């Protein structure tokens with residue numbers, strides 16, 4: 001029997017509903033409106049689409065959305081001046097600079113400029129360090145979204161073998177930390193891992209985030225495992241000329257026959273990323289105002 005398809009789209013809509021309820025209460029009871037600022041440098045078409053989606057969903061949950069578009073050749077000093085201004089603005093609780101940024105800018109320096117309390121991407125060394133130490137900070141949106149899906153799907157993960165393929169600061173490392181916090185035995189595998197298929201076959205929870213289309217095949221998956229697909233590769237559509245198609249890191253159709261549950265691409269992890277961005281903005285806002293944090297929306 002084929003495994004469950006985890007509906008990330010529906011789950012994300014539910015999370016956004018919870019956020020909208022919380023935002024409405026914040027406004028009514030405390031006169032506070034959470035605000036998210038998104039900074040986009042240059043005119044990458046994919047980034048434009050993501051930023052537009054973020055803006056729409058931010059407004060939909062009742063938050064304030066501040067969009068800042070800067071030219072591709074903006075001097076670093078001008079970008080930093082904008083970030084400083086957003087850091088100082090009390091109506092802004094979350095700041096995100098969309099990646100990738102043009103080559104003359106450095107992503108680490110950009111992140112370092114953002115006040116860690118407003119770093120809703122959870123990418124600063126402060127937030128990475130807080131997560132690694134098991135302390136309260138802001139957690140990178142995609143791993144947080146995967147955690148929410150896994151908690152919903154599995155319940156207690158205590159004692160399970162978890163394998164994360166991919167070791168980026170944006171995803172693999174924080175995902176590993178979150179699974180460790182859930183008391184999994186965690187392996188972080190990567191491009192130099194020996195016998196990757198065999199390592200993956202140990203996993204009760206397999207999380208793939210390498211960006212290589214359909215790399216994880218059915219014979220890499222332990223029967224009954226839960227498989228989370230974080231990869232997104234855009235290819236020309238095989239049947240519709242001029243259109244594109246998204247592929248995950250997991251050979252979804254065949255893996256489904258082995259796994260107990262798997263996330264699809266699109267409609268799996270992707271929608272959770274934006275929902276968690278909103279969740280982090282709400283959390284940052286509540287902390288800034290000394291108000292109770294939302295339940296179930298944090299690590």
Ligand SMILES: Nc1nc(=O)c2c([nH]1)NC[C@@H]1CN(c3ccc(C(=O)N[C@@H](CCC(=O)O)C(=O)O)cc3)C=[N+]21
Pocket residue numbers: 050096097098099100121141232246265266267268269270271272273274
């Ligand atoms: N500072 C920063 N933080 C990010 O979190 C960040 C970023 N930069 N740069 C780009 C990546 C990518 N990313 C996605 C968000 C939503 C979907 C998403 O909603 N995907 C839909 C499909 C979207 C489509 O059809 O293209 C899905 O999987 O169902 C995907 C990818 C956030 N990123």
